[in-house]
Amino acid sequence: MNRLQLHFGPVQSYVAEARSTADLWSGSFMLSHLAKVAYDAIIKDVNPISPILYGEGKSAGMESKFVGSTPNLFELEVKGNSEKVARKAVESWASEWRWIADEALKKMKQSIGGSLAQDTMDIWNRQVSNHWEMYWTIGDYDTLQSRKRLRSMMGATEGGRKCTQCGHREALRDSSEGYRDLRAFWMKVGQAVDRVSDDGSDRLCAICFIKRVFPSVIEKRISSKLPSFPSTDSFASIVWRARVWDSNDEDLKRSYANLIAVLKEEKIGPLSGIWEPSIEGSSIPRELEYEGNLFFLDRLSVEGTEIPDAAGLKRVSDAVSDLYWHSARLHLGRPQPYYAVLAMDGDSMGVLLRENEALKTDISKTLLSFAQSVPHIVEKRWGRVVYAGGDDVLALAPTSTVLEISLDIRERFKELFNGLKGLSMVPTISAGILVAHCMLPLQRVISQAHHLLEDVAKGHVVKDSQGNVLRAKDALAIELWNRGERNLGLTRFWDDGDIQIPRLVTELSSYWGKNVEVPLTSGFVYSASDLLSRLSSHLGPKQWERILVSEYFATRSHVVSELKKTKEGRQKVEDVMRKILQLCREDARDPPTYNPEHLLLLRVFKEDVSQ
Ligand SMILES: [Zn+2]
Structure with a gap:
């Protein structure tokens, strides 16, 4: 038996290249989908050590829960020729990527009515073929240095006008390099393609365009309608909305119903299934599925919402204003423009795996149970999971529920590993929680949440006067990002005594x-x-x-x-x-x-x- 390790990337930087939560989720789901295609292609030829993606009886993967869950690093035991298996996995990834890219390209071609200029195709092909980095090693974990690089993303440096989403690759354009023509090109695309703005403000590279249209592409593959991912405004307002909705006050109820009626008149509908998509038998009322930006009175605008015109804006504003008034009367406050990003992962998992070689498969199975339980924990408190695979979690949630969510995830992790006997140590888990104003750039917010987890929480340590470590990791790092004001932070171990x-x-x-x-x-x-x-x-x-x-x-x-x-x-x-x-x-x-x-x-x- 040979030990084979396969690695695909880039992951974190690619996922974080998002200006909306929908793109964040889309990028993560696509990566996970590609990894799963590669995994499924070789699963018959290997004994998986990590990850193990299927429970007893090949239960459906997490994709059915609309949650990406396949990690980008595989460790496998191969009976036959390892290199052949590695090539098969890599080729499956690449061919699925080509299929997705081709489907996206079709949409772009249709939008501009036929064929694309040679310049457009040159940029497209360059970006699509240079994007992924894949490598493998045969042997132990430690020999990762001797990895065999298959594709490198360190391709050509990109010139030209930059993509408005990632900011570093060239935006797709036709043969003219002028700004006006670029804008006109993207207005045309936006008029035909969902989720691309039709005012020319989205000017994307091939990679970001594919990410943008991926949900509609993948629906074909998994033959299921994908629920929308809530916006930051939706996370920020949902707990307040639910309290208002659950109130027993007749006038408040009537006011909410009136707002919904006004939205219907303006042809604005709910976003079906945005809450609790992976919970069977969920019964979230449709009235709570409306886009959250409709509930922030001071930011209501025709440009920023689905409201069609100034007259509609006046009607919606009046209805929201009335709702605020009744809510204030009952001391229920009004929604605040903050949401939370939660990033968690197991501490010292590399050490755990090295020290417990014989239990690696059991550890992987435990991690599968862990990841599978995360969506339920998160969604029960108005959160949504962006990614939950292995020991890794990335989720978005309202600020008033994120702490309970993080605790429940930690409890679940502890409980599962306490049940696994014979380990050299029981692993702990750390968390980074960033509470951010809705208007702050998402890419920075996500990167900071990862930084809080990886550097701040995992770097949390108590030493004695001789410098010996008394306690480390098993911590949470919280930070609040206001607009403009000084940021606030808290880093503590989860427990202080009891x-x-x-x-x-x-x-x-x-x-x-x-x-x-x-x-x-x-x-x-x-x-x-x-x-x-x-x-x-x-x-x-x-x-x-x-x-x-x-x-x-x-x-x-x-x-x-x-x-x-x-x-x-x-x-x-x-x-x-x-x-x-x-x-x-x-x-x-x-x-x-x-x-x-x-x-x-x-x-x-x-x-x-x-x-
Ligand atoms: Zn881009």
């Missing part, structure tokens, strides 16, 4: 606002964080607690004075202040130091933040 940090954040964020037992006002939060950043770090936890309690009681508010009057009330406040200190504590310091950013972060995790 407290789970995400739970602590969720609990404390629920105190934000007016209608709670121990209200945290922005005035108090800012003055407390100011104290934490200015005062000496030599104070002990007890002293800090007293300082925060007295700062809290200095707040002028009826609720606060009532709390101060009773012993019970004072205890409640002390309890919350202790929790705030626990949240602000940094893991790696002795004596403890406190990071005020942790406190400032709370606000964004509150469900109805505008209270």
Whole structure:
């Protein structure tokens, strides 16, 4: 038996080249699809070690759940000629890619009414044939250095006017290099091709064009209609919408129904199946499937939505405004323009695999169960999975549910590996969570989420005075990206004693606002964080607690004075202040130091933040 490793790329950079969540998902799904085609082509000739893509009885792959799940690195045992198997896999990938590219090219040709200029075809062929990098090694993991490179993406440097999506390959054009002609060319394409803007603002390279039209191409292959992927605005507004929808208030219900009726009049329909697409028997009401950008009053526009004209815009705006009014009356707030990206993967998986050679197949099976359970966990809380394969997860979710989602994924990972006996160590998992404003460029947001996971969370470490590592990884790194304001961050191990940090954040964020037992006002939060950043770090936890309690009681508010009057009330406040200190504590310091950013972060995790 020979050991064969196959690797396809680029992955992360290719997936991140997206300006919308739909493109993000499309790129990831396409990569996974290509890898699966390659895997299926050789599965009869090999014993797969990693990944194992099929459970008992060849259960359907995750593609049926609209979730990419095939990793881009295979490790296989080959009975016969390894090189032949490798070539077969690579050729299957390449031929599926050619088929997808040809289908996309047909769409482009149709859109401009016939044949393409030689210049267009030259750019197309150059980009399509140079894109993927594939290599293999025969032997151990460590010999990856001696890999045999088959195709290199380090092809020609691209000149000309750049693609508006990836920003580094040349945009497809006809024989003229002028900007006006380029725009005219893309207006023509956009008028005929779905999801390409018809005002000439999308000017794409071949690779980004293929990614854009891939969903309609792949529907032919898997003979199933793909559900839309929610926009950042949809993730940002859905929890609020669901609360409004579930309200018992008749006027609020009527107001929501009125907005839906207005949208229908404007010929705007729901995006069927965008929530819980992989959950059988899901019963999300259609009223919650509308595009999220229709619920942000200050950003409603004819250009940015499906609203056809100014008169329609007025009608929709009035209906949304009425909805806000009723929602405010019931203290349900209004949607906030933030969503979350969650990136997770197992810690030190390479070490785990090396140390447990004999259990590699069992580890792969465990990872299959793990990946298969992720979509359900994510979708149950209004999230969607971009990718879940091996130990890797990339998902988008509302800010108020992302922490619970990350905890549940971690619990599942732990539970599955605890059930696998005989391992040299039980692996842990880390997470990067980026909460971002909806208008920030998606490509940067995704890259930052990966950075938070790979460098910040996995780099989280506590050492003793001799420099020995006491605790490492098994952490989460959270960051908030506002527009223009200073970014805030928190990096902690998941657990602090028996407290789970995400739970602590969720609990404390629920105190934000007016209608709670121990209200945290922005005035108090800012003055407390100011104290934490200015005062000496030599104070002990007890002293800090007293300082925060007295700062809290200095707040002028009826609720606060009532709390101060009773012993019970004072205890409640002390309890919350202790929790705030626990949240602000940094893991790696002795004596403890406190990071005020942790406190400032709370606000964004509150469900109805505008209270
Ligand atoms: Zn591009």
